[in-house]
Amino acid sequence: MRTPVDAPSVLAGWRDSKKYLWPLALLVPVLPFLAYALWVAGAGWAAWWLTPAVVFGLIPLIDVLLGDDGRNPPDDIARQLQEVRYYRWITFLFLPVQYAALVLGAWVWTRGGLGVGGAAGLVATIGIVNGLAINTAHELGHKRESVERWLSKIALAPTAYGHFYVEHNRGHHVRVATPEDPASARLGESFYAFWPRTVWGSLTSAWHLEIGRLRLRRRSPWTLRNNLLNAWLLTAVLFAGLIATFGWQLVPFLLLQALLGFSLLEVVNYLEHYGLRRQRNAAGRYEKVDPRHSWNSDRVVTNVFLFQLQRHSDHHANPLRRYQTLRSFDMSPQLPGGYASMVLLALATPLWYRVMDPKVLAHYDGNPALANLKPGAEARLRRRYGRPTAAR
Template sequence: MTAAVVPWRDTKRPLWPLALVVPALPFAALLLGAATGSTWAWWLTPIVILGVIPVIDLLVGDDHANPPEEVVPALQASRYYRWITYLFLPAQYAALVMTCAIWVRGPGVGGAAGLVLTAGLVNGIAINTAHELGHKRESLERWLSKIALAPTGYGHFFVEHNRGHHVRVATPEDPASSRLGESFWRFWPRTVKGSLVSAWRLETSRHRLRGRSPWSPRNDILNAWVMTALLFAALTVAFGPGVLTFLVLQAVVGFTVLEAVNYLEHYGLLRQRNAAGRYEKVDPRHSWNSDRLTTNVFLFQLQRHSDHHANPLRRYQTLRSFDVSPQLPAGYATMLVLALIPPLWRRVMDPRVLAHYNGDPTLANRLQR
């Protein structure tokens, strides 16, 4: 008797909307503050993201399942998955407006610090939504990507990530690839400045090759920055000039979250040069991965980073796990906290980099002293 073939189904399908919990957390904090009368309720979002989620991640464990290639076209075409990313944006902006309103009321020093972290974490994680949308060919999704980037003022990421990082990843020439022995705090100024300079060079070169001035509305950096300027101006009109301090502080927190994720994604990994002197093609060995189910759901499977670099147009629901990819010991939420503490980070990660290269540090992307 021939066994019946069971059709494959996405067991994570009902879980993907959980990604919208992140922009919903500030509203949970608002309700908690109203119920308790304490401004310390504004620490709820950082506590959940940086404390509770890592614990859940550990308890739930890994999911190594990959979708069969024959179902990938249908998965890619499904509007269900796209709408989840689209819905993140109105929730993100609603949270930003609400936190601005709380800021100008004066939540106290402790509440203000929690409020900055709250908005910064939401908008920093929104950069991941922008990342998912910005890789797609559809014009709508590319514009939505810039809208998601506007609250952090990091619109140049749209250019640098797609046309800079994906070309130079895991090489010393990439400002977003961290080096073995480089602390996050040393990496941060290098990547912030380097990514901005690289993005501007890439975009101005694109316009000059077409015989036109880069000072144009068609400049993807300038039109993204205009969105930020208009957003901040509108919020200043609505809530007064005092809100600008909040907007700047939360933006710094937001893009620092992005750069912390960049830091851990390729730490110490290096593409070797071939006989022609060129860097080898990007493959699954050049990104740190994690199959932790919880953080993959919250981050649209960003942690399956190797497949993303090999196939940037693949949508999050179709990304695969590879056995040859180097694996992080925990999900991104845990590793982000670890990255902020250099001695702990190096104790955990440096041996893993060396093991990946069979003990030969000369094969790694190393910090040059």
């Protein structure tokens, strides 16, 4: 860990330099309202591409200019920060702005006059907002307080991805960086091959996990105590309410924005553990999760917008740790950029392989047998790097 924790001067003088930047996480769900104002003012269909331009253009640029912040709160300060409700309220406030943006998008969609370019931009705008809301749901869903867990499900409802609440906490965190985890991408696996594997694998895993939990309690799976069913019910109620208000013509909009929203989550899943693998010990069990098993980034801007999701190693080691106290570790493998730029790279498969495959191999001292290797990827790696590729 980078920062010493035992010097009184450090404890006395340390402050959260991002304290007043965290509300910027609410900027993205506000952008659709600015886009609407530009559209009304006559900017045309291009106004609805404002949110994608900011998220995948402006933010990566500022990320590069401002660079990294690898400071960690000392342990005593971190324990105090955990209890400061200011940070909690920022995550709470994301939800009403998220839902307001969804209602705005529904109203604009049914009003008409968008054209093909405007309709595509509107879907992209609301899909990005609800995709980022899954990150807020991720932060809330790990907490013990029941109100935060329910807010997590509410944040997931617009993308119809309520099963994430179960699979991420009880599936992904158990199996992370292993071939058995549908949310851990393999070395040599493109995002487009990963997407169907993780979407279907996560859904079926969540169902089996929840059925197993209920059976242990001798309860039927067909109950509202089933966390998948009650989460999906929230989606059904939300979509039914919107369709009743705005009409059946809203259905394509709801489906497309949900598809884009949960795909944004899955591309982030793809890059968080790409090629990384926990090894088996002498007893045949996987080693404990540690900072080597997640890709990290200390880029300031994207960490603010994502509630420090990019400090992913500490999150896996300490899932209950709140975002403001997550730490950076020297032993964590580092991404060459923040998530916003890495998402774009992941969509360009040849460039992704060119940048990330050497980093995975370097992480394992050139031995791909230690990586989470996609079956059948040996030949391509052998041609490009000329190294042994037998997976064990």
